[in-house]
Amino acid sequence: MPLLNSELNIQESPAPMDDAAGNILASLGRVRLVDLRACEGLPTDTYKICVSTLTQSLAQYSAAIIQLPPTEGALLRSGLDSARLFFHQRGYSSSEAVHSDDAREWCKTSGYYVDPQMWLEMYDYRPGVTVTEPNAAMELPPSGLPDMFAVLGKVSRDVLDAISFSLNLRSCAFTDILDNIPLRSQEVSSSVLSACCHSRPSFEGAQQHNIASQDDGQLLIFSDQDQQMDKTLLTLVKSDRSGLYVKDMHGRWILVDGDLGPHDVVVYPGLALYHETAGYVNPAVYKTEVGNLQGCMFGRCSLVFKLMPRSVARLSGSEMRAAGHGVDAQFQVPIPVNDFMQTGHSVDQLFPKDTEPSSHAEHDSASFNSVMKKKNGSTRTKPLPPSKRLRLEAQRVLKERVQDIADKKGIKLRFCNIKECESHIRSLDSPCESIRTEIGWPQGVPFVHPHDLPNKAKLGFLEAYEPGWTASQQEMELSFTEPQ
Known part of the structure; x- marks a missing residue:
């Protein structure tokens, strides 16, 4: 399935799981959620094909598209409309609360805040937290957030189950590092649903930006922080306008939300999943276009669900070892989630430019299973570079x-x-x-x-x-x- 790497560097990109024709996916993989949800008993051919498509897409493009049932897709579209109206009516001033960079607050964010460098306004919904404004009044959020949180949380867990199936892990292998369903009394969710708005015309907080590339004579404008990785297990994104770019296995930027249907969401893995799978699933490196929204009075609105490990858990890769996979020395020491979230992870240091996946990787004829066999049993501890x-x-x-x-x-x-x-x-x-x-x-x-x-x-x-x-x-x- 995913790209194999060691020493936190991408070294070579083995071919992903073979599809029915034995070919590499020509574009981002798209699967229906109803076909991806696991059932009791033997896996159906449809389920196996969906898992294969999903894992190939994550390996090649670090992202995939999930097609939701019509009722759930309609809920998200309604949520986008509500978010658009929320930001449009709210107004903005430079005195608004700026998003804190304090990593110790990672599981406490809630309510409205701005990130001027990203041309971004957000409203974080986190179950278990009651949001108040500075004057102690209750803040009215965009509507439907609890229902959308429940839908996207279930979708992300279904995707995790499919990934565990592809890695030959036990069912619900990630349950121990996830929040309880439902949350117990006094518990606060580690996962979060954010209603986001990029580049709203009335937003005055951002003055500078980077011109990243030129395409068909038009300048593509990206935020100052133009390469990011989420510290999530999985991130799901539903947007009303395209603009999300993810780096593929060859280091090329791919527009992943340019052809989304009304019921589609984008899913991509984060650093927590990379560590929990001992490097078998690479985190997505992404950036968001914040320009080319002339004439759009609402900016670019999106719903972003981040499935996080619970704060008291440890990332250990123990399920990978139990399944017989080789686990490199760097993944053998359990990492408390709170420590992991407070540790800086630079894109250039995790994936140096001179170790980008090579262009000959797509010609590699090894299948996913043969790649896994090579890594299995490789548990000798070597000195770190x-x-x-x-x-x-x-x-x-x-x-x-x-x-x-x-x-x-x-x-x-x-x-x-x-x-x-x-x-x-x-x-x-x-x-x-x-x-x-x-x-x-x-x-x-x-x-x-x-x-x-x-x-x-x-x-x-x-x-x-x-x-x-x-x-x-x-x-x-x-x-x-x-x-x-």
Whole structure:
């Protein structure tokens, strides 16, 4: 099914599961939800074909299209109309609450907020949270959110079941890391449904944008954060206008919502599923077009459902090991979901440009089953590559040393953008100077999340908080090369 990779880098793209003709999918896979829902007993041929189409599409395009039954599709279209009206009537001012980048708040977002860099307004619906405005009045949300949350939550779990079937996992293999159905008393949902509005003409928060490419003489305008990955298990998107691009197995940007029917939604995997499947399902890298909406008074509205692991769970890949799959060393240590959500994951570092999937991958004749057999049993622990070890060590030192210093001094860490901070460290009056001084941040190292530092700067960061770290690592490397 999905692309196999190790050391958090895409290395080579084996052919996806063969379809009936043994051919690679020519376009994004489209399956009907009624055919994808599992039933008791032996799988039908229709179910197997749908699972094959879904998993091939996720492997090749990192996305697929799910066709919902008419009643559920009508509910989502009604929800889009309600969201459009909600944002149009609400108005916007620069005093509105800006979306917080604090990763510790990942499972608490609710209500209305804006993201000026993304030209984006959102209303988050999270079961278990009562939303109030600053004046303590109840905020009236777009209508139908609870019903749409229930529909899209069920769809995403059906897709997860199909993925587990393709990987030969037990039924409901992901149940332990998902929220209860229904939620227990006092529980708050980890998953969230967002009604979104991009580039509404009355939105004044965003002034800058990037011109990403040119197509048929028209400029395509994307948000400043033009490459993103969700930390979800799965993300489902229903939009009223096209504009969602996902990177395929060859590194090309594919418009995935340009040909959606009235009952269709786009689904793509996130980083949590990548970790829980030990790298067998790659996360989608995506970006959203925010330009070319001239004459549209409502902007681009969409419904985005994010299926999240519950906050107290651990991502461990245990189901993959139980099914006999080989699990690389980097996935063998369980990760608490809260730690995972607070860890930075850069697209360029997870998938460096020089390790993009090669163009000859589509000619690979290996089937999905043969790929799985190659990986099965491959559980030998190997020393991590230097770049990966640096990332993990930088994250560890941030959590154990730097955060402890900040907590003791009552400092809230808000890291800079790396490009901006290169000028900060040369300035005598920089916005981050006082924080850097108080926590002993090394001279000459930009004040950004250590995960995002260049490798040379990571070494300086590690040596500042753990003197002698480099020498100890050299001794460790020698121990791996010495004969046993």
